[in-house]
Amino acid sequence: MWEIQILSLPHILKHCKKCGKKMAFACSEQFRINAQRKYLDIWLIYKCLNCNETWNATIFSRIYPQSLNAKLLEKFEKNDKVLVEQYAMDNGFLRRNGVGVELPLYSVIGDSFSPDETVELEIKSKYLLPIKVSSLIRDTLHISQKKYSQLIIDGKIKSIPNQDLQKCKLKNGITLIFNE
Numbered sequence: 001m002w003e004i005q006i007l008s009l010p011h012i013l014k015h016c017k018k019c020g021k022k023m024a025f026a027c028s029e030q031f032r033i034n035a036q037r038k039y040l041d042i043w044l045i046y047k048c049l050n051c052n053e054t055w056n057a058t059i060f061s062r063i064y065p066q067s068l069n070a071k072l073l074e075k076f077e078k079n080d081k082v083l084v085e086q087y088a089m090d091n092g093f094l095r096r097n098g099v100g101v102e103l104p105l106y107s108v109i110g111d112s113f114s115p116d117e118t119v120e121l122e123i124k125s126k127y128l129l130p131i132k133v134s135s136l137i138r139d140t141l142h143i144s145q146k147k148y149s150q151l152i153i154d155g156k157i158k159s160i161p162n163q164d165l166q167k168c169k170l171k172n173g174i175t176l177i178f179n180e
């Protein structure tokens with residue numbers, strides 16, 4: 001089994017007002033909470049890698065504080081790492097905020113093997129990751145694009161469920177069978 005380990009939170013891409021063009025922003029790993037009258041706003045803060053300009057990704061907008069579980073609110077106040085990661089790894093959340101998302105840096109934990117061996121390989125990811133399965137396999141097993149394509153054409157790599165192994169993304173995981 002291979003497990004994908006995230007090494008850094010993904011950068012987001014958006015127009016930076018100060019830089020005057022589209023830039024990469026890094027997650028500051030901090031939430032910002034604003035309590036106004038009876039409403040609460042919560043954001044996750046990002047910073048432009050070039051000029052430090054901040055941008056806030058909206059988590060909650062004008063909600064009643066009572067509608068949030070007290071423990072959850074405390075996690076936002078303490079910039080809880082797990083909660084930060086949960087939002088920063090949530091592409092749907094970031095896209096709803098109107099920004100592009102880059103792939104995070106990651107490493108693959110697990111044993112390498114020869115692509116000629118008979119192996120059933122389960123690849124797992126805690127988060128939905130849009131990593132191409134083809135690049136993941138080629139990079140980890142050190143095989144060329146040509147060799148990889150040939151293995152697919154020859155039916156030597158299959159997936160459960162059956163997917164297009166040239167194009168499909170990992171998401172939460174996949175099971176591959178080599179040389180069945």
Ligand SMILES: [Zn+2]
Pocket residue numbers: 016017018019020023048049050051052053
């Ligand atoms: Zn900037």
